[in-house]
Amino acid sequence: MAARTFLVVDDSRLHHQMYHLIFARPAFEGAMLLHAYNGREGYALFTAHPELTAVFLDLNMPGMTGLEFLERRRAERLHPQVPVILVTTESTPDDEARGLAAGAWAYLRKPFTPEHLESLVAGADGRGVPVSHRK
């Protein structure tokens, strides 16, 4: 299997380090992690990497939010084969629905554990097909 590459878009350094720890686990051996610290940076990296296995996109970011990211991607029809996972919190169920409507493959609600993330990625891996329409 080709090396898997993941993109994390989050404005929190703490969260990047959490992803770092999670992707250092055996389940993700050999995986590569790209880091973006805001929506725009994330979108640029996303544009440059059609081979991404999945994207973890934080909902709340200054500048470009996760929803704006998804909407722009849908408008530009950019890499629809890449599953984008919207990272939300329990107090934003409306946004989760909106995110899925805007093309998120799934949402991951904070607080999540490494196991949550692993099983989500296993699902995205198995699919490997455009899933932007699913709810």
Added chain:
Amino acid sequence: MTTLQPDHPFAALLAEFVAESAPLAEAVVERALSLERSWNRGEEDEETHAPLKGLLHTVKGNSAMMGLAPLQSLAHTLEDLALLLSREPGVRVAGGPLLVRGASLLADLVRGAATSPLPAEALRIQIEEIRAFLEGNPGAQEELRTERRQADQRQSDRRHSRQTVEISSDGAVSTIRVDSARLDQLLDSFGEAMIAHAGLRDALRPIIGRRRAGGEATQVEHALLGLERTLKRLEGALMETRLLPISTLFSRFTRQVRELARGESREVRLEVAGGDTRLDKTIIDRLGEPLVHLLTNAIIHGIEPPEERTRLGKPAEAVIALRAVQRSDRVLITVTDDGRGLDPERILVKARALGVAPTAERPSRAEIFALAFLPGLSTAERVSSLSGRGVGLDVVAGSIRALGGQVAVTSEPGRGTTFTLRMPLTVAVLRALLVQVNGERYALPLADVAETLRADDRAIHQVARQGMMTWRGQVIPVVDGGEALGGDPVADRPYCVVIRSASRHRGLLVDAVLGHYEVVVKALDPTLGRPPAVAAATILGDGRVACILDPGRIGERPADAAKDAAGAA
């Protein structure tokens, strides 16, 4: 002591959690305070209010990810409170103080999350209070209860360290966790008791002296001696409680070394030994940074890339060994790498360029390596983007000395480098010789005093503007106390204290020798300027402050410092 389960998947990120979340929580406090002021004046302040929810939301999310559920729920109720206050102008004056209190508690707890256990009781009371307010009956009765709760909370804040009590199988309490802040308070109080004792002893000295002359041991003297013995026992017990295994510090290096090595494309294994060696918490807290400097240096400058190592016939994977061992009242910590070692030629060339090279024509290797601790002698050609620091060894040496320790280096070109840190077990209480110079009193660590003599002017000779004298068959430099401490030199001071240092002794001329004291060390504010020879301060029996001198740096010139470091190896 942390608030997290050690097996929590993100336990290693606790410091990062604090670094990211504390400023957010502090911003919440600031905004809450400013809102409270506006509301009390009957003003709206939507601009301040609007971002509150986002800040609290982030703190809540971070706490939740870290598994810090109580912080999560405090942030959550504060979020609700902020929302209510923005919707209901009528309850703002009543709710403002609650918002401020809750936010302050949140900020305190976030800041302390890496070091102190969460005060479950205080948190519960605060959350309950906010919830009661949210349910909407803040009557007069409630205010009374609030008062009482605040009192309870202060109580429980004071008590919270007792909350985690480990009970052994036979039901007896075997271990009590205590907030480290509490231990610091205890130490401060003990320090005050020592100061009071010194004051008492000074005040009673004339009486005791008179009696003694008459050959009669007085009750006063007995009582004083009893008090001294008790204080000594108390000191021992107190110091014992402050000792922590150094593994609390070492454990975090494994990951750091791995990441740094990866970033530098080096293969490095960190071997740790002696993790159960115990040291004062203060020292452990402050040793982290210099040790990180040394490890970083080893990886960036010491260890060769894997290909080069293979070519040299070394294993591709380098080993850095971090060891701690206790030797009487000192702890030795060594950082050893099997890299390329220090290049004595290059250090010497640089030292000559800076004019700090030893005067000897063929300085020993130890003398040369010791030069590496002087400012500006880092031979590194580049500063790593990863370490992002100057990684100057002079900085390392400075922080070690500030803790009363010494650092030395030995190196075998091509074979590796070993840094040795000699640290005291405790930094809190010091046996000192009190001396007086130009009307000021100074404390010299007794361990570094070799002898006290009456100074004889005729015995001091000026050689190249440096006073020298003969002491026990050797010629040692003599420094005027006033000059060494940034004051005026005086021609004839009556006493000379011979200070022991690693390579050679040194005389310090003083006006008076006041006797032996046990002093409690108080750290100086690092932002204040001070003569280099001053290490810390203490408070004397009469309440006056005296500087504690760093004997290694009295009358220091760069080359001397280098010699000392060499000798300490």
